[in-house]
Amino acid sequence: MAQAGDALQSQRSEKEVLAEVKLERDQVFKELDPNSKGVISFEDVYKSLYKNNEDFKGPTMFMFKSVGGRKQEGHFTRDEFLNFLKFTQPEFxxxxxxxxxxxxxxxxxxxxxxxxxxxxxxxxxxxxxxxxxxxxxxxxxxxxxxxxxxxxxxxxxxxxxxx
CATH class of the missing domain: 1.10.238.10 (EF-hand)
Known part of the structure; x- marks a missing residue:
């Protein structure tokens, strides 16, 4: 009986962690979109995530263009940004x-x-x-x-x- 309770607690914790990650990602988007325009520029995302590390600019911008810029060239919508972050995780x-x-x-x-x-x-x-x-x-x-x-x-x- 104790094992079932532990598994339920573990499962609940995993859901809570996923919810926290989503909330954190939403918060990052909001911080990069202070005027609530609904889009953030690739340059702003790059500066925020990579602190201007020029070594990664070419490949990173290529990846940005692969995921974002559908609605407005050179910019991520919220969904595009969240998808980009998803692809940066090792499990993906x-x-x-x-x-x-x-x-x-x-x-x-x-x-x-x-x-x-x-x-x-x-x-x-x-x-x-x-x-x-x-x-x-x-x-x-x-x-x-x-x-x-x-x-x-x-x-x-x-x-x-x-x-």
Whole structure:
């Protein structure tokens, strides 16, 4: 009987913790939106979360654009911001990888080409593909069709070090 009570207490605590996390995230949005406009700029979020650490600006802004800016370019709505925070949590690693895949899938066709990868590397990150880019792409492309599906893309990203 005591074990059932402990499990119920543990379950209640988990719900309370989740409610607290949601409340904290809502509070962060409100602090970044003091005039209650309903949107916050990517720059304000970046400054708040990363304290102007320039090392992460390119990848972070790329991630921001992947999640936010649907209603107003360069800004998060409350829901977009909460979704972004969700993807920063370790338990959402698979979702985060799928989000990154969608960002690289410029044609929204369900696959990524070498040209897609090069374009994102140069335009979003200001990087030229490394010397081993072609080799790693070919190794990841299991079916040899010169495009990467999600599973192949994961294999590519695991092997290819962008930074």
């Amino acid at each position: 690693k698979g979702d985060r990888q799928r989000l990154i895949f969608r960002a690289f899938d410029l044609g929204k066709r369900g696959f990524v080409t070498k040209d897609n990868l090069r374009q994102v590397f140069t335009e979003e990150y200001g990087l030229e593909p490394k010397f081993d880019f072609e080799y790693i792409f070919e190794e990841a492309d299991d079916d040899g069709d010169d495009k990467l599906n999600f599973q192949e893309f994961q294999k590519f990203m695991k092997s290819y070090e962008m930074f």
